[in-house]
Amino acid sequence: xxxxxxxxxxxxxxxxxxxxxxxxxxxxxxxxxxxxxxxxxxxxxxxxxxxxxxxxxxxxxxxxxxxxxxxxxxxxxxxxxxxxxxxxxxxxxxxxxxxxxxxxxxxxxxxxxxxxxxxxxxxxxxxxxxxxxxxxxxxxxxxxxxxxxxxxxxxxxxxxxxxxxxxxxxxxxx
Amino acid sequence: xxxxxxxxxxxxxxxxxxxxxxxxxxxxxxxxxxxxxxxxxxxxxxxxxxxxxxxxxxxxxxxxxxxxxxxxxxxxxxxxxxxxxxxxxxxxxxxxxxxxxxxxxxxxxxxxxxxxxxxxxxxxxxxxxxxxxxxxxxxxxxxxxxxxxxxxxxxxxxxxxxxxxxxxxxxxxxxxxxxxxxxxxxxxxxxxxxxxxxxxxxxxxxxxxxxxxxxxxxxxxxxxxxxxxxxxxxxxxxxxxxxxxxxxxxxxxxxxxxxxxxxxxxxxxxxxxxxxxxxxxxxxxxxxxxxxxxxxxxxxxxxxxxxxxxxxxxxxxxxxxxxxxxxxxxxxxxxxxxxxxxxxxxxxxxxxxxxxxxxxxxxxxxxxxxxxxxxxxxxxxxxxxxxxxxxxxxxxxxxx
Ligand code: SF4
Ligand code: SF4
Numbered sequence: 001x002x003x004x005x006x007x008x009x010x011x012x013x014x015x016x017x018x019x020x021x022x023x024x025x026x027x028x029x030x031x032x033x034x035x036x037x038x039x040x041x042x043x044x045x046x047x048x049x050x051x052x053x054x055x056x057x058x059x060x061x062x063x064x065x066x067x068x069x070x071x072x073x074x075x076x077x078x079x080x081x082x083x084x085x086x087x088x089x090x091x092x093x094x095x096x097x098x099x100x101x102x103x104x105x106x107x108x109x110x111x112x113x114x115x116x117x118x119x120x121x122x123x124x125x126x127x128x129x130x131x132x133x134x135x136x137x138x139x140x141x142x143x144x145x146x147x148x149x150x151x152x153x154x155x156x157x158x159x160x161x162x163x164x165x166x167x168x169x170x171x172x173x174x
Numbered sequence: 175x176x177x178x179x180x181x182x183x184x185x186x187x188x189x190x191x192x193x194x195x196x197x198x199x200x201x202x203x204x205x206x207x208x209x210x211x212x213x214x215x216x217x218x219x220x221x222x223x224x225x226x227x228x229x230x231x232x233x234x235x236x237x238x239x240x241x242x243x244x245x246x247x248x249x250x251x252x253x254x255x256x257x258x259x260x261x262x263x264x265x266x267x268x269x270x271x272x273x274x275x276x277x278x279x280x281x282x283x284x285x286x287x288x289x290x291x292x293x294x295x296x297x298x299x300x301x302x303x304x305x306x307x308x309x310x311x312x313x314x315x316x317x318x319x320x321x322x323x324x325x326x327x328x329x330x331x332x333x334x335x336x337x338x339x340x341x342x343x344x345x346x347x348x349x350x351x352x353x354x355x356x357x358x359x360x361x362x363x364x365x366x367x368x369x370x371x372x373x374x375x376x377x378x379x380x381x382x383x384x385x386x387x388x389x390x391x392x393x394x395x396x397x398x399x400x401x402x403x404x405x406x407x408x409x410x411x412x413x414x415x416x417x418x419x420x421x422x423x424x425x426x427x428x429x430x431x432x433x434x435x436x437x438x439x440x441x442x443x444x445x446x447x448x449x450x451x452x453x454x455x456x457x458x459x460x461x462x463x464x465x466x467x468x469x470x471x472x473x474x475x476x477x478x479x480x481x482x483x484x485x486x487x488x489x490x491x492x493x494x495x496x497x498x499x500x501x502x503x504x505x506x507x508x509x510x511x512x513x514x515x516x517x518x519x520x521x522x523x524x525x526x527x528x529x530x531x532x533x534x535x536x537x538x539x540x541x542x543x544x545x546x547x548x549x550x551x552x553x554x555x556x557x558x559x560x561x562x563x564x565x566x567x568x569x570x571x572x573x574x
Binding site: 019022023025026027029030032033035038039040041043 | 469534
């Protein structure tokens, strides 16, 4: 496609009409915003967009239990290996004799996610063979120092809660 | 003298005589001149610095409103304390000097950017008179020349900053700025010559007084001798209007309009504001000449820029918009409250001009550098020179 450059006549070459036209447009916006109309700013801490978060929103990674209250994670450590910034640290343990879920064999003894490192990529969720780790909708993760930014196992289960049934990842949008 | 008796009992007799002689000394003409000038300077500086920080605030709010946003509205009511928070933040930051920078010139440059615009304010008549004291810090006969000379010094701050930072973006910004300011300096000064030819003086006070009697420079005609009493008499009012409108006034108005336009646009280039803000074009040069500065070094550049804006606005007000004068409002000799109103009028005009500066900035995109140079050298320079001859011819025709 050839775009022809229009020859400007002398009034257009003065630029002044165009500048005045531009000023009129900005003035219209200024007046409208001054009257409080059309301002799209959201006052963040008071107004939040939480209600509009989509189901597949990638917030903080969390651990989930199944409907029987069993922790789904089997400490395979795949998430630890795939995590690009190496935010996850897992110490596996053997499930002791006498435990009703003894035949699962392994569970995490320690499961730390360093939220100062996590990039919310969701790879951990994608790689987990047991569907034990999910990215939930929490996005405002703060702490006063680096150690406070590490989410331990208890915190992860508390944030994750219970997940019923399986999620078929190959479905449209999870 | 009850009051003085009352006060004197708190002092020993020797101290009281000393105080009294000091008081006499302050009321001698030269003593009076010294302390009033000092007082004027301090108050004006305080007012201008306050105005500068609130211009920054206004820029942020106005730009936000133009772009359908809100802008800073958290610190204090509607964010009015934001400038104070900004100043505190900048004061607490580390004043960093890059290792390869030339320390002396690097530090000097930021001061050089702040000082010239403040110096310009010294000769501007910001009011008529208050209690008989003229509201100009220094009413010098070369006032307008002084303004042009000092404002061209401010290029040194930018050039030195660009060179001494020893880094490529500031260097490019410094080069751009020096060529831009030198080019526009020319049309800035030339555009003013018709004003001086018509008034016949370089003294800014006299230029304002000329406008009080003959009408503002950008007005095609001006009612003569209008005041509150004639307002109620339509016939007298009509006479004052018809006396003010003459062919000669209208003819002289043409070169003045061209002057005003050139001066106004060149002022944008001179203060490095959009559409001519190439020295600090963020998208190309990061921050331009002040990229390497932090903390107060940066703040001085920033404030210097806004002070230059205010100085520019006050020069435009003084030369073209009648300074502190407003029709119907007498000057300070009619009473101190009129003097105060005159000062308020001057600052209101400045604030309106500042708003236009801000408004233009958030409307027009940046020029390309060759367009900028072409506009300066091929268009404004020629127009300003031709305008001088036009004004001279018209003056020769009009002169009584
Ligand atoms: S979301 Fe990404 S970065 Fe965060 S823990 Fe999971 S794999 Fe690591
Ligand atoms: S969360 Fe999933 S991937 Fe990570 S260790 Fe547990 S089971 Fe394995």
